[in-house]
Amino acid sequence: MKILKAYKFRLEATPEQHVRLMQLCGTARFVWNRALSICNEKWESGEKIPSSYTMAKWLPIWKKDDETSFLAQGWYEFRRQLEYKQAWAGGEVVAVNPAYTSQACSACGHTDKANRKTQAKFI
Numbered sequence: 001m002k003i004l005k006a007y008k009f010r011l012e013a014t015p016e017q018h019v020r021l022m023q024l025c026g027t028a029r030f031v032w033n034r035a036l037s038i039c040n041e042k043w044e045s046g047e048k049i050p051s052s053y054t055m056a057k058w059l060p061i062w063k064k065d066d067e068t069s070f071l072a073q074g075w076y077e078f079r080r081q082l083e084y085k086q087a088w089a090g091g092e093v094v095a096v097n098p099a100y101t102s103q104a105c106s107a108c109g110h111t112d113k114a115n116r117k118t119q120a121k122f123i
Protein backbone atom coordinates (compact mmCIF):
# COMPACT_ATOMS: atom_id res chain seq x y z
CA MET A 1 0.00 0.00 0.00
CA LYS A 2 1.25 3.43 -0.93
CA ILE A 3 0.74 6.03 1.77
CA LEU A 4 0.70 9.64 0.70
CA LYS A 5 1.72 12.15 3.31
CA ALA A 6 1.65 15.91 3.12
CA TYR A 7 3.05 18.62 5.33
CA LYS A 8 2.02 22.20 5.63
CA PHE A 9 4.71 24.80 6.22
CA ARG A 10 4.47 28.36 7.36
CA LEU A 11 7.06 30.62 5.80
CA GLU A 12 8.62 32.87 8.43
CA ALA A 13 9.08 35.79 6.08
CA THR A 14 10.44 39.18 7.00
CA PRO A 15 8.04 42.08 6.29
CA GLU A 16 9.94 42.78 3.04
CA GLN A 17 9.74 39.10 2.00
CA HIS A 18 6.05 39.03 2.90
CA VAL A 19 5.36 41.98 0.59
CA ARG A 20 7.36 40.32 -2.19
CA LEU A 21 5.52 37.02 -1.77
CA MET A 22 2.18 38.78 -1.91
CA GLN A 23 3.29 40.54 -5.10
CA LEU A 24 4.28 37.20 -6.61
CA CYS A 25 0.93 35.67 -5.66
CA GLY A 26 -0.77 38.70 -7.18
CA THR A 27 1.04 38.30 -10.49
CA ALA A 28 0.16 34.59 -10.66
CA ARG A 29 -3.47 35.43 -10.00
CA PHE A 30 -3.39 38.26 -12.55
CA VAL A 31 -2.11 35.90 -15.27
CA TRP A 32 -4.68 33.23 -14.39
CA ASN A 33 -7.58 35.72 -14.35
CA ARG A 34 -6.48 37.42 -17.58
CA ALA A 35 -6.19 34.12 -19.47
CA LEU A 36 -9.53 32.99 -18.02
CA SER A 37 -11.14 36.27 -19.10
CA ILE A 38 -9.85 35.88 -22.68
CA CYS A 39 -11.11 32.29 -22.80
CA ASN A 40 -14.53 33.33 -21.45
CA GLU A 41 -14.83 36.10 -24.05
CA LYS A 42 -14.00 33.67 -26.84
CA TRP A 43 -16.41 31.06 -25.47
CA GLU A 44 -19.24 33.61 -25.21
CA SER A 45 -18.69 34.87 -28.75
CA GLY A 46 -18.73 31.32 -30.08
CA GLU A 47 -15.04 31.24 -30.94
CA LYS A 48 -12.76 28.31 -30.27
CA ILE A 49 -11.13 28.37 -26.80
CA PRO A 50 -7.34 28.71 -27.15
CA SER A 51 -5.28 25.59 -26.49
CA SER A 52 -2.84 25.46 -23.59
CA TYR A 53 -0.10 25.57 -26.25
CA THR A 54 -1.47 28.91 -27.50
CA MET A 55 -2.01 30.28 -23.99
CA ALA A 56 1.58 29.42 -23.01
CA LYS A 57 2.71 31.90 -25.67
CA TRP A 58 0.78 34.78 -24.09
CA LEU A 59 2.89 35.22 -20.96
CA PRO A 60 6.18 36.06 -22.72
CA ILE A 61 4.22 38.65 -24.78
CA TRP A 62 2.61 40.13 -21.65
CA LYS A 63 6.02 40.33 -19.94
CA LYS A 64 7.27 42.55 -22.79
CA ASP A 65 4.18 44.79 -22.75
CA ASP A 66 4.84 48.06 -20.86
CA GLU A 67 1.50 47.81 -19.05
CA THR A 68 2.17 44.28 -17.71
CA SER A 69 5.98 44.20 -17.55
CA PHE A 70 5.73 43.56 -13.79
CA LEU A 71 4.99 39.95 -14.75
CA ALA A 72 8.64 39.50 -15.72
CA GLN A 73 9.78 39.68 -12.10
CA GLY A 74 10.40 36.74 -10.06
CA TRP A 75 8.67 33.37 -9.99
CA TYR A 76 11.54 31.48 -11.53
CA GLU A 77 14.01 32.69 -8.89
CA PHE A 78 11.53 32.09 -6.05
CA ARG A 79 10.92 28.52 -7.18
CA ARG A 80 14.62 27.85 -7.73
CA GLN A 81 15.41 29.04 -4.18
CA LEU A 82 12.55 27.05 -2.67
CA GLU A 83 13.60 23.85 -4.45
CA TYR A 84 17.21 24.39 -3.41
CA LYS A 85 16.27 24.92 0.25
CA GLN A 86 13.90 21.95 0.26
CA ALA A 87 16.47 19.62 -1.31
CA TRP A 88 18.99 20.80 1.27
CA ALA A 89 16.51 20.03 4.08
CA GLY A 90 15.56 16.65 2.59
CA GLY A 91 12.19 17.86 1.35
CA GLU A 92 10.52 18.16 -1.99
CA VAL A 93 8.64 20.90 -3.79
CA VAL A 94 5.51 19.67 -5.53
CA ALA A 95 4.00 21.87 -8.23
CA VAL A 96 0.20 21.91 -8.19
CA ASN A 97 -2.12 22.78 -11.06
CA PRO A 98 -3.82 25.98 -9.82
CA ALA A 99 -7.15 25.16 -11.47
CA TYR A 100 -9.98 25.18 -8.88
CA THR A 101 -7.57 25.30 -5.91
CA SER A 102 -9.34 28.41 -4.61
CA GLN A 103 -12.60 26.42 -4.57
CA ALA A 104 -11.14 23.38 -2.79
CA CYS A 105 -11.71 22.85 0.93
CA SER A 106 -8.33 22.87 2.69
CA ALA A 107 -9.53 20.26 5.19
CA CYS A 108 -11.19 17.59 3.04
CA GLY A 109 -10.38 18.62 -0.52
CA HIS A 110 -14.02 18.86 -1.59
CA THR A 111 -14.16 21.26 -4.54
CA ASP A 112 -17.23 23.36 -5.14
CA LYS A 113 -17.90 26.78 -6.62
CA ALA A 114 -19.87 27.57 -3.44
CA ASN A 115 -16.67 27.24 -1.38
CA ARG A 116 -15.55 30.55 -2.85
CA LYS A 117 -18.08 33.23 -1.90
CA THR A 118 -16.36 36.11 -3.71
CA GLN A 119 -13.17 36.70 -5.69
CA ALA A 120 -11.68 38.36 -2.60
CA LYS A 121 -12.74 35.87 0.06
CA PHE A 122 -11.64 32.30 0.69
CA ILE A 123 -13.34 30.05 3.21
Ligand SMILES: [Zn+2]
Nearest residue numbers: 105107108110
Ligand atom coordinates in the same frame (compact mmCIF):
# COMPACT_ATOMS: atom_id res chain seq x y z
ZN1 LIG B 1 -14.17 20.18 3.70
